[in-house]
Amino acid sequence: MLFKTKLIPFAIALAFAGSANAQEVIKIGHVAPVSGASSHLGKDNENGAKMAVEDLNAKGFKINGKPVKFVLVLEDDAADPKQGTAVAQKLVDAKVNGVIGHLNSGTTVPASKIYFDAGIPQISPAATTPQYTKQRFNTAFRVVANDNKLGGTLGAYAVQKLAAKKIAVIDDRTAYGQGVAEEFVKGAKKSLPGVQIVGKEFTNANATDFNAILTTIKAKNPDLIFFGGMDSVAGPMLRQMKALGIKAKFMGGDGACTEMLPKLASDSIGDDLVTCAEAGGVTPDQQKNLDDFQARYQKKYNSPVLLYAPYVYDAVMTMAAAMAEAKSAEPAKYLPFLAKIKYQGVTGPIAFDANGDIKDGSLTLFTYKGGKKTKMEVVK
Incomplete structure (x- = not known):
């Protein structure tokens, strides 16, 4: 009995020492339809988020001089507005530090109210309806041009x-x-x-x-x-x-x-x-960065980028950059820095206007030749 009582304080001391040295875990929610008719696009988005988090962790990303660990919390909204609000509340309850999503306008808009009420920053990599940012929620941003x-x-x-x-x-x-x-x-x-x-x-x-x-x-x-x-x-x-x-x-x-x-x-x-x-596009001087990303994606997933994976990747990286500038992953602390961010992504420069829309958003026009999607021109 005496032997056990001597071990208990030592075990407690070890536990406290371990917790003191533990990395801060930053939870990033990601929502897209990974079931239903648009599941291939949802998975494309999800893959882009996974690549970003893996890259952040691999390079030992630091906030306020301390290494942190990013963890993705993945949710499926099935492109359904009701499911979209349900998973949004689930992410709020999980106390995520930020949200990347949703893909569809019909899920992004109702979910944005839930994130706004909770004070959680949200960056949509794909939703294009003007209604999303017309609500003037200071937590809502997007990295693509609108409709x-x-x-x-x-x-x-x-x-x-x-x-x-x-x-x-x-x-x-x-x-x-x-x-x-x-x-x-x-x-x-x-x-x-x-x-x-x-x-x-x-x-x-x-x-x-x-x-x-x-x-x-x-x-x-x-x-x-x-x-x-x-x-x-x-x-x-x-x-x-x-x-x-x-x-x-x-x-x-x-x-x-x-x-x-x-x-x-x-x-x-x-x-x-x-x-x-x-609803996005890169000028010739940015093309190599996007090409490199697409090659990495192809190698990792044995599939080409379908649509918005690069924009998801940039959305995650932009959010992380704002946290670094704020020296905090707390939503209330890094949100003002996100609103003023200037980040150079694989899809080009990212900065937001007063509504949360991307500044100088581009479009890329495509056609199809020989069964392949073929770029025509980028329009600013």
């Missing part, structure tokens, strides 16, 4: 470069799909007041049969069809357009502008048939 720029630029391009005069519009009724379609129409009308919007149809984010709406559109003989939605819907839509003999050009926003689209569309994505845009 005002994305849809408006595509609308102008459709009439100026593709010479479209009769346009049909389809959206998937999500916050993202409707929003980008509306901005596309505004951009087209502004650039060519006489342009005819010959039809406005809608589907849903899980639809696979578009024969009814495409038959209606075919009768109106449009030059171009614009679709606001994701690649999982755009692919089958392109197949059915070909089956119906519709010769119109096809245009989509960033949700459809993926490396997976040719596979989803099968043999229905002829050269230069599709024009789309990513």
Whole structure:
């Protein structure tokens, strides 16, 4: 008994010594749809977050001179607003230091209120609806251009470069799909007041049969069809357009502008048939950084970057840089530094305006040739 009582104080002393030397753990929440129709895009985002955290830990990242350990807390919102708010609350309850996500506008907006109420900084790497930052939550940021720029630029391009005069519009009724379609129409009308919007149809984010709406559109003989939605819907839509003999050009926003689209569309994505845009882009002087990232990603995951993994990577790194500048990972302390951050990422320089939108956001226009996504130009 005497032997045991002598060991107890020694064990306690060891425990205290260990805790004193332990690294601070910083929890970063990441949310994306890793189940459902957009799960391939959600996993792409998740992989980008994993790469960032692994890189931070590998280089012994320090805050206020002390090494810290980053841990990812991964959640799946299934692109569903209700699930999105549920996992947002789960992250708040887990006391994460910051959140990267969500991917879809429809989940990002309702979740942002929960993070704001908890004072937790959130950087979306993909949500493009203007509504996200119009709420003026000081915790909400994004590293890509919004739909005002994305849809408006595509609308102008459709009439100026593709010479479209009769346009049909389809959206998937999500916050993202409707929003980008509306901005596309505004951009087209502004650039060519006489342009005819010959039809406005809608589907849903899980639809696979578009024969009814495409038959209606075919009768109106449009030059171009614009679709606001994701690649999982755009692919089958392109197949059915070909089956119906519709010769119109096809245009989509960033949700459809993926490396997976040719596979989803099968043999229905002829050269230069599709024009789309990513809500981000690098100028030639930045291209090597992005190329290097994409090569690392390919080697690590045996898969190409599908869409927003580089922006997720930069979002994590930007958040970490703000913590370093603030000398603290406490949300209330590093939030003001995040609002004023100037970070050089693999996707280019990152700084935010007063609303939390990225300053001087770029777009990259793409087409498809030989079944491959092919860059056309970067638009500032």
